[in-house]
Amino acid sequence: MFxxxxxxxxxxxxxxxxxxxxxxxxLQRVAQRVxxxxxxxxxxxxxxxxxxxxxxxxxxxFTTGADLRAIYPDGMLAADRDxxxxxxxxxxxxxxxxxxxxxxxxxxxxxxxxxxxxxMTGITRKDVFQNMMSYGLFTGGLVMHYGAEKVGCLVIPAGxxxxxxxxxxxxxxxxxxxxxxxxxALYFASFLEQKGIDPxxxxxxxxxxxxxxxxxxxTRRRIEQAFGCDVYNSYGLTEMNGPGVAFECExxxxxxxxxxxxxxxxxxxxxxEPLPEGQxxxxxxxxxxxxxxxxxxxxxxxxxxxxxxxCQCGRTHRRLARITGRSxxxxxxxxxxxxxxxxxxxxxxxPQVGRNYxxxxxxxxxxxxxxxxxxxxxxxxxxxxxxxxxxxxxxxxAETWVKPKLDLVPAGSLPVAEGKAKRVxxxxxx
Amino acid sequence: xxxxxxxxxxxxxxPGQTARVTRLLAEAGVNLCWLTxxxxxxxxxxxxxxxxxxxxxxxxxxxxxxxxxxxxxxLEAPHKPGSLQAVADLLGRHNINxxxxxxxxxxxxxxxxxxVHELAQARAILEQQGFRLLSQEEMLRL
Numbered sequence: 323m324f325x326x327x328x329x330x331x332x333x334x335x336x337x338x339x340x341x342x343x344x345x346x347x348x349l350q351r352v353a354q355r356v357x358x359x360x361x362x363x364x365x366x367x368x369x370x371x372x373x374x375x376x377x378x379x380x381x382x383x384f385t386t387g388a389d390l391r392a393i394y395p396d397g398m399l400a401a402d403r404d405x406x407x408x409x410x411x412x413x414x415x416x417x418x419x420x421x422x423x424x425x426x427x428x429x430x431x432x433x434x435x436x437x438x439x440x441x442m443t444g445i446t447r448k449d450v451f452q453n454m455m456s457y458g459l460f461t462g463g464l465v466m467h468y469g470a471e472k473v474g475c476l477v478i479p480a481g482x483x484x485x486x487x488x489x490x491x492x493x494x495x496x497x498x499x500x501x502x503x504x505x506x507a508l509y510f511a512s513f514l515e516q517k518g519i520d521p522x523x524x525x526x527x528x529x530x531x532x533x534x535x536x537x538x539x540x541t542r543r544r545i546e547q548a549f550g551c552d553v554y555n556s557y558g559l560t561e562m563n564g565p566g567v568a569f570e571c572e573x574x575x576x577x578x579x580x581x582x583x584x585x586x587x588x589x590x591x592x593x594x595e596p597l598p599e600g601q602x603x604x605x606x607x608x609x610x611x612x613x614x615x616x617x618x619x620x621x622x623x624x625x626x627x628x629x630x631x632x633c634q635c636g637r638t639h640r641r642l643a644r645i646t647g648r649s650x651x652x653x654x655x656x657x658x659x660x661x662x663x664x665x666x667x668x669x670x671x672x673p674q675v676g677r678n679y680x681x682x683x684x685x686x687x688x689x690x691x692x693x694x695x696x697x698x699x700x701x702x703x704x705x706x707x708x709x710x711x712x713x714x715x716x717x718x719x720a721e722t723w724v725k726p727k728l729d730l731v732p733a734g735s736l737p738v739a740e741g742k743a744k745r746v747x748x749x750x751x752x
Numbered sequence: 753x754x755x756x757x758x759x760x761x762x763x764x765x766x767p768g769q770t771a772r773v774t775r776l777l778a779e780a781g782v783n784l785c786w787l788t789x790x791x792x793x794x795x796x797x798x799x800x801x802x803x804x805x806x807x808x809x810x811x812x813x814x815x816x817x818x819x820x821x822x823x824x825x826x827l828e829a830p831h832k833p834g835s836l837q838a839v840a841d842l843l844g845r846h847n848i849n850x851x852x853x854x855x856x857x858x859x860x861x862x863x864x865x866x867x868v869h870e871l872a873q874a875r876a877i878l879e880q881q882g883f884r885l886l887s888q889e890e891m892l893r894l
Contacts, residue, residue: 702760702820732763
């Protein structure tokens with residue numbers, strides 16, 4: 323299933339020619355109109371006209387999240403403000419957010435990439451698409467909405483309402499696809515269970531798109547089991563339009579990154595040097611098709627690798643492996659580097675473990691993991707729960723090299739976030 | 753089948769949890785006939801013998817409390833020295849481990865509630881040796 327078969331299956335040499343052409347156009351545009359890049363080019367002695375091959379990308383300056391905060395609110399515009407029709411910001415937790423402008427063409431193009439992404443999983447105009455992401459400044463609402471509408475789905479802009487309301491909409495309008503945060507999907511599964519709703523019998527759901535939070539393969543499988551439907555991983559970030567940067571196809575084996583719209587690099591986050599294809603490092607993206615606010619070599623902080631092999635689906639756009647962590651999320655506990663995803667992978671591999679967890683760091687690097695016990699994990703025997711607790715601690719120690727404290731708590735007792743789940747609470751003051 | 757079922761509840765080990773669970777049961781009109789609470793670090797398990805088991809389970813589940821049923825044996829032993837020893841000795845000789853055990857005397861009758869993995873085997877051995885096992889109804893009428 324293709325939305326734009328010609329673009330999605332471009333022969334690599336032609337795709338790369340197109341990338342180079344679009345890169346050169348982008349460079350020309352920012353060199354003429356964006357003081358931020360003019361200054362960077364001057365500092366590095368770069369003449370954009372000298373960029374003659376894709377390999378020259380590595381000569382270009384990086385753009386970081388800090389840069390985007392520094393130019394806030396609109397210091398990186400490459401078009402007149404009048405030409406911008408939309409503004410989104412990152413879900414920044416502290417200080418000023420990162421503001422991203424969209425021209426009319428940018429809005430349409432972002433929708434185009436979403437349309438490709440949805441259709442490649444088998445979505446058609448017959449689908450009823452319930453978007454359970456937050457509408458507003460967050461891109462997960464509107465950007466996804468426009469794409470699903472473009473495909474011709476009936477789009478329900480549910481937003482992050484109460485579970486009762488989500489369920490009512492799903493039942494009354496026979497929702498076939500949802501866009502949902504993985505943490506909320508796990509919570510919603512418990513909610514359905516409590517209501518005695520069997521999604522396989524009582525709902526028309528056949529696809530769920532999860533994104534906006536890094537999550538593990540184990541979590542995907544859990545959501546698939548609980549909802550009785552296919553679950554696809556979606557990758558995006560506000561700085562690069564939001565969702566639709568990279569998406570899984572029907573084979574669910576890595577995320578096709580739309581290379582006619584972005585140049586993809588994997589670098590060593592410590593040195594900034596590009597890494598050979600297949601090695602794990604930080605994802606760096608350059609926009610190739612953006613009018614209002616092009617961004618060069620954006621340091622996403624996301625850790626992943628390129629899957630070089632061609633995909634069975636026939637698309638030529640290379641795939642990213644599942645994001646293993648955001649380098650910002652990396653915890654350093656007693657000198658050991660730990661990604662929350664490593665912990666999630668261990669927890670979710672135990673069927674007796676429930677769907678919600680939180681990692682608390684306090685004092686002198688003491689890590690406490692609070693995790694919910696699944697209904698199936700409780701047979702009434704305190705000794706069995708204690709044994710499970712010991713097994714979990716051992717597995718976590720083997721995976722992370724740090725022995726955590728682990729509290730098993732009743733299902734439903736941990737708080738559920740309104741938006742993105744807050745999995746790590748760092749109370750260290752040093 | 754003289755098995756007795758207890759309603760087991762998983763809770764966090766912190767103040768107010770027993771009050772919360774028993775309040776829900778009281779409001780539903782469930783009467784408690786016997787109970788134990790066992791803690792292990794951050795969590796604990798309460799086990800109740802109740803007069804209306806289905807109502808208790810439904811009420812607790814509706815309120816999001818984690819509930820499970822545990823099958824135990826309730827046996828009556830002579831109220832005299834050496835009774836518990838005789839039961840323990842019998843099970844020990846058959847290599848059956850007592851996972852949990854509690855006992856009380858009511859109206860001059862000594863009652864033991866025991867939890868073992870090999871429930872059917874334990875039941876057969878005890879009955880063979882002349883111990884009387886009480887049904888759920890008998891326990892509730894004590």
